[in-house]
Amino acid sequence: xxxxxxxxxxxxxxxxxxxxxxxxxxxxxxxxxxxxxxxxxxxxxxxxxxxxxxxxxxxxxxxxxxxxxxxxxxxxxxxxxxxxxxxxxxxxxxxxxxxxxxxxxxxxxxxxxxxxxxxxxxxxxxxxxxxxxxxxxxxxxxxxxxxxxxxxxxxxxxxxxxxxxxxxxxxxxxxxxxxxxxxxxxxxxxxxxxxxxxxxxxxxxxxxxxxxxxxxxxxxxxxxxxxxxxxxxxxxxxxxxxxxxxxxxxxxxxxxxxxxxxxxxxxxxxxxxxxxxxxxxxxxxxxxxxxxxxxxxxxxxxxxxxxxxxxxxxxxxxxxxxxxxxxx
Amino acid sequence: xxxxxxxxxxxxxxxxxxxxxxxxxxxxxxxxxxxxxxxxxxxxxxxxxxxxxxxxxxxxxxxxxxxxxxxxxxxxxxxxxxxxxxxxxxxxxxxxxxxxxxxxxxxxxxxxxxxxxxxxxxxxxxxxxxxxxxxxxxxxxxxxxxxxxxxxxxxxxxxxxxxxxxxxxxxxxxxxxxxxxxxxxxxxxxxxxxxxxxxxxxxxxxxxxxxxxxxxxxxxxxxxxxxxxxxxxxxxxxxxxxxxxxxxxxxxxxxxxxxxxxxxxxxxxxxxxxxxxxxxxxxxxxxxxxxxxxxxxxxxxxxxxxxxxxxxxxxxxxxxxxxxxxxxxxxxxxxxxxxxxxxxxxxxxxxxxxxxxxxxxxxxxxxxxxxxxxxxxxxxxxxxxxxxxxxxxxxxxxxxxxxxxxxxxxxxxxxxxxxxxxxxxxxxxxxxxxxxxxxxxxxxxxxxxxxxxxxxxxxxxxxxxxxxxxxxxxxxxxxxxxxxxxxxxxxxxxxxxxxxxxxxxxxxxxx
Numbered sequence: 001x002x003x004x005x006x007x008x009x010x011x012x013x014x015x016x017x018x019x020x021x022x023x024x025x026x027x028x029x030x031x032x033x034x035x036x037x038x039x040x041x042x043x044x045x046x047x048x049x050x051x052x053x054x055x056x057x058x059x060x061x062x063x064x065x066x067x068x069x070x071x072x073x074x075x076x077x078x079x080x081x082x083x084x085x086x087x088x089x090x091x092x093x094x095x096x097x098x099x100x101x102x103x104x105x106x107x108x109x110x111x112x113x114x115x116x117x118x119x120x121x122x123x124x125x126x127x128x129x130x131x132x133x134x135x136x137x138x139x140x141x142x143x144x145x146x147x148x149x150x151x152x153x154x155x156x157x158x159x160x161x162x163x164x165x166x167x168x169x170x171x172x173x174x175x176x177x178x179x180x181x182x183x184x185x186x187x188x189x190x191x192x193x194x195x196x197x198x199x200x201x202x203x204x205x206x207x208x209x210x211x212x213x214x215x216x217x218x219x220x221x222x223x224x225x226x227x228x229x230x231x232x233x234x235x236x237x238x239x240x241x242x243x244x245x246x247x248x249x250x251x252x253x254x255x256x257x258x259x260x261x262x263x264x265x266x267x268x269x270x271x272x273x274x275x276x277x278x279x280x281x282x283x284x285x286x287x288x289x290x291x292x293x294x295x296x297x298x299x300x301x302x303x304x305x306x307x308x309x310x311x312x313x314x315x316x317x318x319x320x321x322x323x324x325x326x327x328x
Numbered sequence: 329x330x331x332x333x334x335x336x337x338x339x340x341x342x343x344x345x346x347x348x349x350x351x352x353x354x355x356x357x358x359x360x361x362x363x364x365x366x367x368x369x370x371x372x373x374x375x376x377x378x379x380x381x382x383x384x385x386x387x388x389x390x391x392x393x394x395x396x397x398x399x400x401x402x403x404x405x406x407x408x409x410x411x412x413x414x415x416x417x418x419x420x421x422x423x424x425x426x427x428x429x430x431x432x433x434x435x436x437x438x439x440x441x442x443x444x445x446x447x448x449x450x451x452x453x454x455x456x457x458x459x460x461x462x463x464x465x466x467x468x469x470x471x472x473x474x475x476x477x478x479x480x481x482x483x484x485x486x487x488x489x490x491x492x493x494x495x496x497x498x499x500x501x502x503x504x505x506x507x508x509x510x511x512x513x514x515x516x517x518x519x520x521x522x523x524x525x526x527x528x529x530x531x532x533x534x535x536x537x538x539x540x541x542x543x544x545x546x547x548x549x550x551x552x553x554x555x556x557x558x559x560x561x562x563x564x565x566x567x568x569x570x571x572x573x574x575x576x577x578x579x580x581x582x583x584x585x586x587x588x589x590x591x592x593x594x595x596x597x598x599x600x601x602x603x604x605x606x607x608x609x610x611x612x613x614x615x616x617x618x619x620x621x622x623x624x625x626x627x628x629x630x631x632x633x634x635x636x637x638x639x640x641x642x643x644x645x646x647x648x649x650x651x652x653x654x655x656x657x658x659x660x661x662x663x664x665x666x667x668x669x670x671x672x673x674x675x676x677x678x679x680x681x682x683x684x685x686x687x688x689x690x691x692x693x694x695x696x697x698x699x700x701x702x703x704x705x706x707x708x709x710x711x712x713x714x715x716x717x718x719x720x721x722x723x724x725x726x727x728x729x730x731x732x733x734x735x736x737x738x739x740x741x742x743x744x745x746x747x748x749x750x751x752x753x754x755x756x757x758x759x760x761x762x763x764x765x766x767x768x769x770x771x772x773x774x775x776x777x778x779x780x781x782x783x784x785x786x787x788x789x790x791x792x793x794x795x796x797x798x799x800x801x802x803x804x805x806x807x808x809x810x811x812x813x814x815x816x817x818x819x820x821x822x823x824x825x826x827x828x829x830x831x832x833x834x835x836x837x838x839x
Contacts, residue, residue: 054670077741080512080529084742087526112517113529161789167517192472192785193514201655208471208789221655221677295670328517 036097036275039071042262043100045085046078052101055129055260058292059101065288068279081109081168083117090121093267099125099276103260107315108168111323119263119312123273126280127261127308129298132235133164133174134216134244136228138207146231146250149211150182157188161209163200167193167328170258171200171213174234176322178247178254187327204228215258216242217297239299259301259315261308277304331457338689342697347390350383351694354391355702358398359709362414363405365543365732373664385672389691392668393698396648397449400601400641401702404441405713408633409434412543412728416534417640419542419770420605424624424632431627434714439571440579440630442706444637447583448590449699452645455591457692460653460681463595463646472785473797477806479779482603483771484810493765500764503755504772507532515784527744532752534602536736537773540749541766543732545756547725552757554721571630579634582612586635590642595650601643602774606767608639648695652676652688 040063044056056074063069077085082105089100102119110118137143143152153160157179164171172193176186192209194200201219204212205227212219212228216239222228223244230244234256238246247254264276283289284302293300303311357376373395383391400417407413408425421441428437456463470478510521511531522528571579586608593604612635616624623629651662655677666676674684681688716724736749759766783797790796798804 075741078530080526084526084529113519113526115526158791166514190788190791192788193517195514202468203471203785205468206471206474208473208785218655221675221679225678227678 036272036279037069039097040069040073040279041098042072042074043085043089043098044074044076045082045089045100045102045106046076051105052082052103052260054296055103056101058289058296059128059262059283062283062286062289062292063279066283066286068282080113081166082106083109083113083115086110086119086122087115087117089263090117090266092265095265096268096272096275099262099264101260102263104170104173104256104258104315104319105168107312107319108170108173108323111316111320112168112328119316121266123264123266123268123276124308124312125262125264125273125276125304126284127259127301127303127311128280128284129261129293129296130257130259130301131296131298132216132233132239132257133170133213134219134223134233135174135178135211135213135231135247136204136219136223137211137231138204139227139229140207141210141229143211143231144229146245146247146252149231150252152210153179154182154184157184158190160211161190161192163192163194163203163209163212164214165193165200166195167191168323170215170234170256172326173319173322174213174254174256176326177256177318178252180322180325181247181252181254186322186325189326191326216244220297235299257299257301260298261303280304334685334689335457335693337686338691338693339696341386341686341690342390342693347387347694348697348701350387350391351394351698351701352705354394355398355401355698355705356394358395359402359405359702359706360398361395362399362402365406365412365414365539365728365735373668385674385687386690386694388668388672389687390694390697392665393691393694394701396665397445397641397644397695397698397702400449400644401442401445401706404445404633404637404640405438405709406728407542408437408441409713409716410543410724410728411546412732413538416538416770416774417601417605417643418637419538419602419767420609420636421633421640422542423609423767424628424630427626427628428630428633429628429714429717433628434717435710436571436575436630437628437633438710438713439707440575440633441637442703442710443571443579444583444586444634445641445706446699446703448587448638448641448643449645450696451587452591452594452642453648453692453695453699456646456649456652460649463649463653466592466595469800469802471800472782472789474800474802474806475782476779476786476797477803479775479782481806481810482607483775483779484814496764497768500759500766500768501772503759503764504769505776507537507752507769508773508776514781515788525744527742531777532748533745534773536745536749537752538770539732539736540752541756541759541769543728544749544753545760545766547729547732548753548757549760550721550725552761575630579630582631582634583638585611586638587642589635590639591646593639594643594646594648601640601647602770604639604643605636606771606774608635611635645695652680652691653678655680 042056042060044053046052053074053076060072060074063072077088082102085100086102086106089098092098100122107119109115135146135149137149143149162175164175166172172191175189175191179186179189192203194203200212200214201222203209204214205222211231216230216233219228219230220242223230232247232250232252233239233242233244234254235246236248236255238244238249262276262280264273281304292298354376373392376391376395399415403414403418404421404425405414407418407422408429411422411426413419413422425437425441428434506521508531510528512519512529519529589604589608589611590601593601609632612629612631613624616629616631621629624632647662651665653676655666655675669676672687674680674687733746733749736745756766759769786796787794798807
């Protein structure tokens, strides 16, 4: 009965694969009611490989390296600029073993979708790392600096197409913000949305659009080899090792950070929230996290408590106002 | 030949017993997730990522190489055997592959697929080794107008798949376009057909549609007929995986044609490997018609498996080139690989070869090793996999259902996805019941949004000036080829009709 034996093997093989698959899924989705120090789930409201996923996994590594939490899982709930993750997270009332990654993009997405669930519905824990967006043009463009660009832009806002990430992203918001600051009606701008920085990059390299706004890290190499020219960056001060002027120093007061941080579920107690803050503070000081910041070219922007709350309030106001200006 | 020297160095880094073990693990894992409907290699890499943190970079890369190509070797297996492709890249090879399996040639079809995947991947990786910088130039020649031209070109080139019955084909195409419209519209942010459900804002995942339509639809179809004609459902698992010289002579040109379709598509982020696999399938179908090949569409043609499979892996190969040289992820798997590379301080992009040259060459060598291991493994597996058909129907299809649901749930842990899956599965069942072709649905889902978004981007940039669509050498060339093809096939059609009429006339006179 050779056939039967082989069949048995096949059935067994399928069963093993199925159970392993189940186990993976289960491990990613489950969470008990133990203390955050024992078991912590980091929810990345993005697909594996997305920006917030990378952030969550870096944080996971840093926490592991100093043993501040015993067991850390990352789970992904992707979709709609993080708003799907947010709407699920607010339903986890009182879950003191779970933090969600958040950031500027989520505020934009919430405002854009007029979502009922906002960052007001969760407990703010900390802001950890920022990066900045840059305005770039193809190297063969006649535009040499920001003044040239603004001149061309003012003359013909519609003809000066700008490529960048999806609607509501930092790239998009910055386009509207800069337009406002230089006296162009944001609703007149011609923004070409791509699903990610990588795709937007091709449109800049192919010279389809006049310019592009993208996370500086995504275009840094192209700027270095000279296929793209960076005109200005959205940071407060010049970044160390980056020879690109800021919008601010060029007379356009548009400072905007693509920040990332953590929030806790609604309904947790003050002590439980404090526990989160302590965990974050501990791993933020680790060597692993410092390496992560360097590797990803993130700027340390550590902020907790009222300072963080004020920052988020201000972000929401500014974002809402820009989105309204863009006519969305 | 500086590249060869560097590549040899890469091989010397990668070829250690321990590393071979890692590539084997990666290849097994990749094949496994490839076989399972819904689970893709992106998921496998994501799950592996934390494990590889503790490995040295070479070991990690070599494992990723196994997973990366393994998924593409595996995804056609379940398609050929059970008509339920593991991933969208295997849809095109399922059509003829499953026909072959039904006629007792399962093992041969699997072997053809494995060799096709090997040849496609091998040639593509070789191209990457020697021409990576040139590839980058090609990628930057594509703007929205070029993409739109490409999408139109692909639509018409693939239309031969549709042309058996125009009305039925158009109905299927319509179903696909409706499914593709769901979600937030990228250029304007408008929400379309989401029924107010935020879970649908990102649209219906192509994985859900593929698994629902092909896997679940097939299961329902089989279940509905299991008592009516049990004999028709029985597939003979016999047959050896060895390809005769005759088979090889048939398959070789198809493998090469498929590879030729796949190579350029990996570099341009235009919907992944589905478009070239369909183009390759369409071409083979046309060639078969001209040749008067009766195998194609009836008992299953080896060429119809060979070409799309080679195209799929060739795309994956050059996609890796685009990823390394441009930092441009052209697929979900590529996107997560970027994250993995960054863990090791490798920043894919124009400076990669200068900055981390030794690691890149090790990676490229790993890709070659991965391909060889996968070929050996899959040729052995072909017989074993074919034995899967000995499992009684009801167990087998129950298993497929479980795995489909599991795979879809694993994408984003959303129960709504499962309801959508069930809905699409029912649609797939009804389409089979009324003999509507399934391929046009998937073509529409893949090409529809591409054509729409790129057309609108092109016109937004030009502020509504239509001449932008024909203003570059690439677009003009594509439209000219398209026009010539249309005229030629039109003329052929006429001649065919005339001949038919003459034939009928002569038959009448002879009687």
